[in-house]
Amino acid sequence: MADFVKLTAEVVAMNITDPIYSDEDKAREHLEGIQWPNGPVCPHCGNVDQARITKLQGKSTRPGVYKCKDCRKPFSVTVGTVMERSKIPLTKWLAAMALMTSSKKGVSAHQLHRMLGVTYESAWFLAHRLREAMTTTTAKAGPIGGANKVVEVDETYVGGKAKNRAHAPAPKKHAVVALVERDGRMASFHVANVTATTLRPILVTNVSRASFLMTDESTVYPKIGKEFKGHGRVNHSAGEYARAVFFHTNTVENYFSIFKRGIYGVYHHVSEAHLHRYCAEFDFRYNSRKSTDAERAVRALEGIRGKRLLYRGPSEAAHP
Ligand SMILES: [Zn+2]
Numbered sequence: 001m002a003d004f005v006k007l008t009a010e011v012v013a014m015n016i017t018d019p020i021y022s023d024e025d026k027a028r029e030h031l032e033g034i035q036w037p038n039g040p041v042c043p044h045c046g047n048v049d050q051a052r053i054t055k056l057q058g059k060s061t062r063p064g065v066y067k068c069k070d071c072r073k074p075f076s077v078t079v080g081t082v083m084e085r086s087k088i089p090l091t092k093w094l095a096a097m098a099l100m101t102s103s104k105k106g107v108s109a110h111q112l113h114r115m116l117g118v119t120y121e122s123a124w125f126l127a128h129r130l131r132e133a134m135t136t137t138t139a140k141a142g143p144i145g146g147a148n149k150v151v152e153v154d155e156t157y158v159g160g161k162a163k164n165r166a167h168a169p170a171p172k173k174h175a176v177v178a179l180v181e182r183d184g185r186m187a188s189f190h191v192a193n194v195t196a197t198t199l200r201p202i203l204v205t206n207v208s209r210a211s212f213l214m215t216d217e218s219t220v221y222p223k224i225g226k227e228f229k230g231h232g233r234v235n236h237s238a239g240e241y242a243r244a245v246f247f248h249t250n251t252v253e254n255y256f257s258i259f260k261r262g263i264y265g266v267y268h269h270v271s272e273a274h275l276h277r278y279c280a281e282f283d284f285r286y287n288s289r290k291s292t293d294a295e296r297a298v299r300a301l302e303g304i305r306g307k308r309l310l311y312r313g314p315s316e317a318a319h320p
Pocket of ligand 1: 042043044045046047068069070071072073
């Protein structure tokens with residue numbers, strides 16, 4: 001199994017001259033190393049027995065195809081991932097992921113289109129699938145916060161900029177709620193409306209009840225706050241500076257400032273249907289902020305498998 005390299009930060013330099021961004025075989029081996037650290041796994045039946053999996057080597061066989069001797073089906077590393085059935089070369093998928101995970105505010109589909117030499121529609125499609133790969137659920141990672149932890153909760157609104165549309169009605173604003181543990185992880189969610197009813201399930205599912213909740217004085221939080229260890233409400237106008245050392249929501253406000261600079265500066269406009277994927281992208285970068293660019297790209301590529309694909313092809317990619 002010489003093909004399968006145990007990946008460490010040292011062997012995965014995020015370097016534009018890395019052959020994984022130009023050589024399709026190297027790109028595939030890189031992905032195999034990330035997805036299959038102990039050798040190929042059959043995506044059809046879950047077989048991991050290396051004696052029962054053969055690499056197909058025939059002249060007429062595409063490179064990177066394996067056959068499972070248990071279920072007798074062929075497979076490659078992209079089967080069951082967001083890259084399945086894509087015509088875009090893996091070198092371009094990897095380059096797109098490297099760009100998206102290393103750029104603080106994200107990379108637009110227009111820029112990916114120009115940098116990777118793929119159509120705008122393909123770039124848009126690829127970027128949304130990579131956002132899907134970046135989706136980490138608290139169901140998997142465990143709740144945010146815990147004993148002696150402060151979780152700041154706040155909401156913001158995106159969209160609704162009526163520039164150059166003097167005669168059109170102002171577009172709708174979309175609410176995003178973020179839960180940020182101080183010095184820890186975070187998660188954000190698009191919600192149709194900010195009410196105690198819409199926020200409660202998000203908070204109790206994603207935040208440990210042993211946490212101390214920190215919010216503004218919005219009327220949506222007092223009842224939910226009682227379900228947690230403690231609840232502080234920040235009065236922005238009170239000017240109590242001594243109290244403000246602990247009673248603040250600066251962490252979540254800083255997150256929103258990066259998020260909004262990305263949404264307005266890079267993406268310009270995001271539709272409500274896709275807002276949750278942009279949230280996933282910004283959450284992913286925030287949660288891996290202590291990793292190097294190379295480690296962050298590898299972590300994102302670990303997430304390509306088993307993601308629900310809600311759209312099928314570039315023909316449906318007309319709306320950003
Ligand atoms: Zn199998």
